Amino acid sequence: MSHAHGGGERQFLPVNIAVLTVSDSRDERTDASGRLLVERLTRAGHRLAEKLIVPDDVYQVRAAVSRWIADPGVNVVITTGGTGVTGRDGTPEAVAPLLDKVLDGFGETFRSISYADIGTSTLQSRALAGVANGTYVFCVPGSSGACATAWDSLIGAQLDLRTRPCNLVELMPRLREA
Numbered sequence: 513m514s515h516a517h518g519g520g521e522r523q524f525l526p527v528n529i530a531v532l533t534v535s536d537s538r539d540e541r542t543d544a545s546g547r548l549l550v551e552r553l554t555r556a557g558h559r560l561a562e563k564l565i566v567p568d569d570v571y572q573v574r575a576a577v578s579r580w581i582a583d584p585g586v587n588v589v590i591t592t593g594g595t596g597v598t599g600r601d602g603t604p605e606a607v608a609p610l611l612d613k614v615l616d617g618f619g620e621t622f623r624s625i626s627y628a629d630i631g632t633s634t635l636q637s638r639a640l641a642g643v644a645n646g647t648y649v650f651c652v653p654g655s656s657g658a659c660a661t662a663w664d665s666l667i668g669a670q671l672d673l674r675t676r677p678c679n680l681v682e683l684m685p686r687l688r689e690a
């Protein structure tokens with residue numbers, strides 16, 4: 513790595529985060545998971561770029577995420593919902609083709625942490641993360657508990673420039689390197 517681990521305290525750097533709730537049944541009033549993510553990211557000091565709710569439809573999910581990864585004003589996309597195994601769950605299928613790189617450790621670690629809470633039911637989670645066009649994309653399950661676990665245990669720290677030894681924010685300037 514090219515950066516030093518000493519040299520003083522780093523300052524927090526807010527990033528622009530878009531939140532997508534994938535659900536056939538939720539609206540702004542009943543979207544507890546989307547609300548939780550917005551509350552967590554704003555409390556941390558980040559900026560909400562946009563929040564949307566779309567149905568469990570691969571093409572609508574892909575369209576929303578594609579628009580955000582094409583927007584230089586959006587640094588991070590977090591989706592909630594559609595990561596299960598039923599016929600309507602298609603968020604990983606919608607997002608995976610858009611990713612330039614997959615962050616396998618996100619899904620692996622998320623499921624490992626979730627195992628402590630929900631046991632073998634964590635096998636049903638197809639949580640996913642990666643980088644697309646210099647934008648981080650995180651796909652987490654639709655329950656507010658899963659969103660809290662994902663933000664509190666993984667995403668929040670990795671979107672904080674002060675996290676050592678390394679974090680995703682410090683790599684943002686280099687994501688589009690050729």
